[in-house]
Amino acid sequence: MTVSQPQETANGERFPLSRQRRNVAVIGGSAAGLFAALLLSRKGVPVRVFERIETLEPEARTLIVTGRLRQLLGAIAGKSVVNEIRRFELFTDGRTASVSLQSPDLVIERRTLIKNLAGEAQRTGATLELGRRFHSLQPNGRRLILEVERCADGSREEAHVDTVIGGDGASSRVAEIAGWPALETVPLVQAIVPLPKDMARDTVRVWFVPHDTPYFYWLIPESDTRGALGLIGESGADMRGLLEGFLEKRGLEPIEFQGARIPAYTGWVPVQRRVGSSWVYLVGDAAGQVKVSTVGGIVTGFRGALGVVEAILGGHAPAQLGTLRRELDLHLLLRRTMHKFQQADYSRLVDLLNDSIKQSLSEYSRDEAWKLLWRVCLRQPGLILLGLRGLLLGRPALRPARR
Numbered sequence: 001m002t003v004s005q006p007q008e009t010a011n012g013e014r015f016p017l018s019r020q021r022r023n024v025a026v027i028g029g030s031a032a033g034l035f036a037a038l039l040l041s042r043k044g045v046p047v048r049v050f051e052r053i054e055t056l057e058p059e060a061r062t063l064i065v066t067g068r069l070r071q072l073l074g075a076i077a078g079k080s081v082v083n084e085i086r087r088f089e090l091f092t093d094g095r096t097a098s099v100s101l102q103s104p105d106l107v108i109e110r111r112t113l114i115k116n117l118a119g120e121a122q123r124t125g126a127t128l129e130l131g132r133r134f135h136s137l138q139p140n141g142r143r144l145i146l147e148v149e150r151c152a153d154g155s156r157e158e159a160h161v162d163t164v165i166g167g168d169g170a171s172s173r174v175a176e177i178a179g180w181p182a183l184e185t186v187p188l189v190q191a192i193v194p195l196p197k198d199m200a201r202d203t204v205r206v207w208f209v210p211h212d213t214p215y216f217y218w219l220i221p222e223s224d225t226r227g228a229l230g231l232i233g234e235s236g237a238d239m240r241g242l243l244e245g246f247l248e249k250r251g252l253e254p255i256e257f258q259g260a261r262i263p264a265y266t267g268w269v270p271v272q273r274r275v276g277s278s279w280v281y282l283v284g285d286a287a288g289q290v291k292v293s294t295v296g297g298i299v300t301g302f303r304g305a306l307g308v309v310e311a312i313l314g315g316h317a318p319a320q321l322g323t324l325r326r327e328l329d330l331h332l333l334l335r336r337t338m339h340k341f342q343q344a345d346y347s348r349l350v351d352l353l354n355d356s357i358k359q360s361l362s363e364y365s366r367d368e369a370w371k372l373l374w375r376v377c378l379r380q381p382g383l384i385l386l387g388l389r390g391l392l393l394g395r396p397a398l399r400p401a402r403r
C-alpha cells in the first residue's frame with residue numbers, strides 16, 4: 001500500500017491516508033500492547049506479540065480504574081474485576097471529607113487482566129511469542145527487520161514486519177531505538193495489607209501528607225479482608241521507608257510489596273515515527289499515557305492503543321488520540337496545581353468540598369476531567385483561587401516533556 005496526503009489531527013500529528021498494515025509486530029505483551037494486538041487481530045491483521053517474560057504469569061498488581069474499562073473491554077474485563085468502589089474518603093491533618101460515586105470505580109487484578117487479554121488476542125489470531133526480548137530494528141526496503149533475543153539462551157532471531165507498535169513500558173526500548181527521547185518517571189510502591197476492621201469494602205481512603213509526598217497515600221480494598229496501601233513519590237525519595245513508616249503508624253503488617261516506575265506525563269508524546277518507509281508507534285506507558293494527577297495508566301493506555309489501531313487500520317486522523325491528549329493535559333494542569341500544595345492548602349481543599357462539589361465529583365469520573373473541573377469551579381469559585389495560588393507559588397512542579 002502506498003502512503004499519500006497526510007491528514008492532521010487536533011494534536012498536530014499527521015497521519016497518512018493509508019498504511020502498510022499487512023504484518024504488525026507488537027513489543028510488550030502487557031495491558032496496552034495486548035489490547036492493540038487484540039484490536040488488530042479482530043480486524044484480520046496478522047499480529048505477532050514479542051514479550052520478554054517466559055511464561056504468561058505477569059507480576060500481580062492491585063489497580064483501581066474507572067468504569068470505562070468495561071466499556072473498552074466488555075466481557076474480557078471479566079474476572080479481573082475483584083471489587084467495586086462507591087466512595088472515597090479524603091484525610092488531611094485531622095480533617096476528612098467523603099465523596100460518593102454514582103458509577104463505581106473498579107478494582108482489578110493486573111495478572112488476570114493480562115491473561116484474559118492474551119487469551120482473547122490469541123483466540124482471534126494473534127501470535128504470542130514469550131521469552132523474546134526486543135533488541136533492535138532497522139529498515140529493509142519497505143519493511144523493518146526486528147532483532148529479537150531468546151531470553152532462554154541469548155540467541156538472536158530476526159522478524160520481518162511492516163509496522164511496529166511499542167507497548168514495552170516506561171523504559172521502552174522501541175522508543176529508544178526509534179529515536180524518541182527517554183521519559184521522566186516517578187516511583188510507585190504499594191503493600192498488600194489486611195483491611196482495617198473499620199473500613200468498608202466499597203470505600204477507598206486517600207491521605208494527603210505533603211511532608212512525605214506531593215501526591216498522596218491510598219488504601220484500596222480488593223476484598224473484605226485485604227487492600228493495597230501505597231504511595232507515589234518523587235525520584236530519590238525513600239519510598240519503601242516512607243511506606244513502612246505509614247504502615248507502622250496504622251498498625252498494618254505488609255503481606256507483600258508491589259512497585260515499579262511509572263511515566264510522569266509532562267506533555268503529549270507524538271505516538272508515531274517514521275523509520276525508513278515504515279511506521280513505528282507507541283502505546284501505554286511507553287508513550288507516557290498516564291494521568292499524572294493520580295498516576296493511573298491502564299484506561300488511558302487502552303485509549304492510546306485504540307487510537308493507534310484506528311490510525312493503522314483507517315489511515316485517518318484518529319479523534320481518540322485528540323481526546324486523550326486533552327484529558328492528559330488537563331490532568332497535568334491539576335498535578336501542577338496541587339504539586340506545590342502545603343498542608344494548609346490541603347486543609348482548605350477538604351474544607352471547600354461542600355455538598356454541591358461532592359455532587360459533581362460523584363457524577364463525573366476521572367475520564368471526564370474537563371466536565372468535572374468546569375462544574376466544580378462553577379460551584380466553588382474558592383477552588384479556582386486555591387488552584388491559581390498553587391500554580392503561581394512554589395517551585396516548578398514537573399519538568400517539561402523531553403520527547
Ligand SMILES: Cc1cc2nc3c(=O)[nH]c(=O)nc-3n(C[C@H](O)[C@H](O)[C@H](O)COP(=O)(O)OP(=O)(O)OC[C@H]3O[C@@H](n4cnc5c(N)ncnc54)[C@H](O)[C@@H]3O)c2cc1C
Pocket residue numbers: 027028029030031032033050051052053058061062063064065132133134135167168169170172173188189190258259260261262283284285286290295296297298299301
Ligand atoms: C504498584 C503499581 C500500582 C499501580 N496502580 C495503578 C492503578 O491503580 N490504576 C492505574 O490505572 N494504573 C496503575 N498503575 C500504572 C499501570 O500499572 C501502568 O500504567 C500500566 O500497567 C502500563 O501498561 P503498559 O502495557 O503500557 O506497560 P507495562 O505494563 O509496563 O508492560 C510493558 C511490557 O513490555 C514488556 N517488555 C519491556 N521491554 C521489553 C522488550 N525489550 N522486549 C519484549 N518485551 C518487553 C514487559 O515485560 C511488560 O510485559 C500502577 C503501577 C504500579 C507499578
